[in-house]
Amino acid sequence: MHPPQRIDLTGRAALVTGGTKGLGAAIARAFLASGAEVMVGARGAPAEPVSADGRTAVFRAADVRDPEAAAGLVAAAAARFGRLDVLVNNAGGSPDAEAATVSPRFVEKVVALNLLAPFSVAQAANLVMREQPGGGSVINIGSVSAHVPQPGTAAYSAAKAGLLGLTRALALEWAPRVRVNHITAGLVRTERAAALYGEDGGAAVASTVPMGRLAEPQDVAHACLWLACDLSSYVNGADLAVHGGGEFPARHLARRTAFPFSSG
Template identity: 80%
Template sequence: MELGNPIDFTGRAVIVTGGSKGLGAVIAEAFLAAGAEVMVCGRTAPATLPSSGGRQAAFRSTDVRDPDAAARLATAATERFGRLDVLVNNAGGSPDADAATVSPRFVEKVVALNLLAPFYVAQAANLVMREQPEGGSVINIGSVSAHDPQPGTAAYSAAKAGLLGLTRALALEWAPMVRVNHITAGLIRTASATGLYGEDGGTAVAGVVPMGRLAAPADVARACLWLAGPHASYVNGADLAVHGGGEIPARDLARRSIAPPPFSSP
């Protein structure tokens, strides 16, 4: 039984939204290293584009919240590379906000970026992929917030929960030509880790993760390669947890912080 090389994407074309920096750039570099042609998008062009082995990603300025712009992104990648095999919906995020006072405009923007945009880009990509003999793969980068919301993340958590539901719905509708899967990403150590997790860059926060560390962007990138590759050809509608085991329950952390009293014989 021939499974194919799980990390050989030579001749394949990939879009990574939000792929010009942070986690998205590492995902783009992973596909480039595996031989793929890659197009990344963002609102503005970065100073340097993701690259690997002397090959560089193409860039297209795109507001993925705009359905027409999302469609043009898929068209541009197809015209440039002659095909479209993988879409990684990575663009997303939100600052914390008090649900009691947050503005409707803020909520709309968060939902648009984290739920509507992946839908729009996936729609456009599907139109191309479904006509190819090999079909295609859509990977939605989600968040632990979809499962375990934290204070200040009401709009973001709701949007990410919707993204997980969208993944499962599209997996039903678009199979067998297009597989749609989801990655539940946990705390990730990126260049912005200090701003997100404090001055220690997440060292203290890592104590709540069973694996004892924050994820490296490469951990998520490798998961993308697997989901898009031949070894996952029967994986559809899945939610792949890349979060180091989640978070240790608060009651267990509390137990660890309270030293047991010394044992004494009566």
């Protein structure tokens, strides 16, 4: 596999929510390596600064579920860099929970983090981006759960489906100054998620993906760089699938298990 061609974002500024670890940190490092100035927001400071190529992201503590904190995070990034060109709404997630017994408070928190928070941060970012030369790009990190819900993810799947709808709605309202796009991320091999994939390191899960492997954080990060740069200047309201082709249908997997040496 050839290394990806470097995208140069020198002179631009990016804000990555949930950017201190896992996928968010990988996205922030990709933007740093591209030459962009980067601020990462999260509720707690990272154990080590998020850095790449000798450059370090600025950290600001913020719980983006609070609309005032979300607006403050955007204002801090704009004030620090003098502009804001890219917002990556990455903060999100949820533990599995039975829909029949989950508490209303749990559902509220999941929806707040995965749908309402991106809305709040994007609103504040749009106010900055629409007034500056070149506008801006908002990138919402979604999930395959928005398209194919799994047991135990009712609130999360509903919130992520809402995020996809929100993306398309904002793309209509904010163009042409601000582009808003969505990435449907598949199973990503992060430190936090590794334990969910089983003792085999995710080999069995990877066999259900047409590409034969789980996504690496860089796969999603590179898609973010493309959506942030001028190469995608006419891409707006898109849902970019970064999931290795999704998953094989259950009947295909069942047939492959029963007849492992058959083809087709």
